Amino acid sequence: MSSEPVIPQTPPRRRLVLAGIVGIALAVVVVAAGITLRAVDARNLRTWTNDQAVPTVNLIQPMQAASGGSLDLPSRLEAYSRAPIFARVSGYLKSWNADIGTPVKAGQLLAEIETPELDQQLIQAKADLATAQANAALAGTTAKRWQAMLGTDSVAQQEVDERTGDYAAKKALVAAAQANVDRLTATKGFERIVAPFDGVVTARDTDVGALINAGSGGVGQELFVISDVKQLRVYVQVPQSYAPVVRDGTTATLTVPEYPGQHFTARVVAAANSVNSNSGTTLVQLLVDNQQGRLLPGGFASLKFDLPVAANALRVPSSALVFDNRGLQVATLGANDRVTFRKVTINRDFGDSVEIGSGLAATDRVIDTPPDGLVDGDTVRVASNGGTETAPGNAAPDTKVASHG
Structure with missing residues (x-):
């Protein structure tokens, strides 16, 4: 029988133990690495969250x-002078000579009124004056005669005084009759309606044959309106907080809707120096040149004030x-x-x-x-x-x- 060498073998139990130890070591390493990574991530998250919490x-x-800056305010344009024309005598309009838009000079005839009742009153007043003058002349002659007879002792002093007093009363009646004639003559002069100043006829509210009542308001009607438009007044309500900077002499840029992109210069000339308790504003008046007649009274305008730097x-x-x-x-x-x-x-x-x-x-x-x-x-x-x-x-x-x- 041949003899073979015997190879020693590790018992299976020992290998298993060794493998278990290695596995446990690996597991511990993995767990430790995971815990460490989670701790790092948590610390980073906490840092990021804290950073994001700060706005x-x-x-x-x-x-x-x-x-x-500037102050833009709405305003209105008004004629420098505006005169509504009413009749001073009653009658019928005989004729008119100036229509709306007509330039007129001071004293130029605008219209004439027929006054038949006034004419009769003037004739009667002249007749009353003539009567008073005749009575005064007779009373004067009588008074002179009685004064002459007083020296002959044929009349009493009382009678002479009566005749002298009657003459004085008759002279007073002549003066009253003369004043009445003068009044009616002056009133008749108002048959001619004339322009009070140079301007433009901006309204005509009557026509030939219209019944004219003397007076204004609810008594008589407005016949014409004459406006001086060579310069226009600009009225604007300035808020109270800006009133101190909008003083006399301050200039503003004015624009109107009918001329977009065009500017006019207005100058402050007056202020109300009081505040309206309802609106909290003060009224300011400016003047703007209108020699070319491009701006229209009564129209809307926008004002722009350049404000100083505070x-x-x-x-x-x-x-x-x-x-x-x-x-x-x-x-x-x-x-x-x-x-x-x-x-x-x-x-x-x-x-x-x-x-x-x-x-x-x-x-x-x-x-x-x-x-x-x-x-x-x-x-x-x-x-x-x-x-x-x-x-x-x-x-x-x-x-x-x-x-x-």
Whole structure:
């Protein structure tokens, strides 16, 4: 029998134990790696969440306005002088010589009125005057005769005084009759209706044959209107807050709908110096030249005043304003890099921006469009040069963030 060498073999039990130990070691390594990775992820998530909890804001610098802006107000045009013409005598319109739009000179005949009743009154007054003059002449002759007889003692002094008094009374009646004739003659002169000044006929409300009643208002009707339109008055209601800057001599640019794109210059000449309690405005009067007659009295116009730059006024975007139960405020970033809310007042609203009158300094850093829920003392992340500023240690180079503590 041949003999073969005997190879020693590891018992199967020992191999199994070794394999188990290796497996357990691998499992421990895997579990440890997983726990470590989860801890790192949790720490990163916590850091990211904390970073996201800090709001990012844009800072703006309040600016001094280059111009004071403008004040646009509606206004109305009126003739420099306007005279409604009424009749001083009653009758019928005989003729008219000037229609609407006709330029007239002072004293130019506009119309004539037939006055048959006035003519008869004047004839009667002249007759009464003649009678009074005849009676006065007779009374004067009689008084002279009685005064002559007084020297012969043939008449009493009382009788002479009576004749003298009667003569004086008759002379008074002559004066009264003469005054009545003069009055009716002067009234008859109003049969001719004439222009009171140089101007334009802007209204004619009568025609030939119309019954004319003397007087104005509810008694007589308006016959003509004469307007001086070489210059026009412009009336505008200026808000009380702007009244101090719209003074005598201030100029404004005037535009009217019928000439789009064209501008006229008006000058302030008077102000009411009082405020209307219903509207909170003050009435201001301007003059505008109208030698060419292009502007029409009674029309609508728009006035634009160029306002001066306020010395301490600053402009910020309207988006920087915050209005809540504490009033009107802006959020600023203070010297300690914490949010500070400041109460402000507005001088003027320009739509996309406002002029701050008080509560803000030119050196303040204003937060534009502050996030909701922002309060005093909060920390914010400042967006700068297209990036966001972060706290040291978590930030990219050249960035920083305001921090608590």
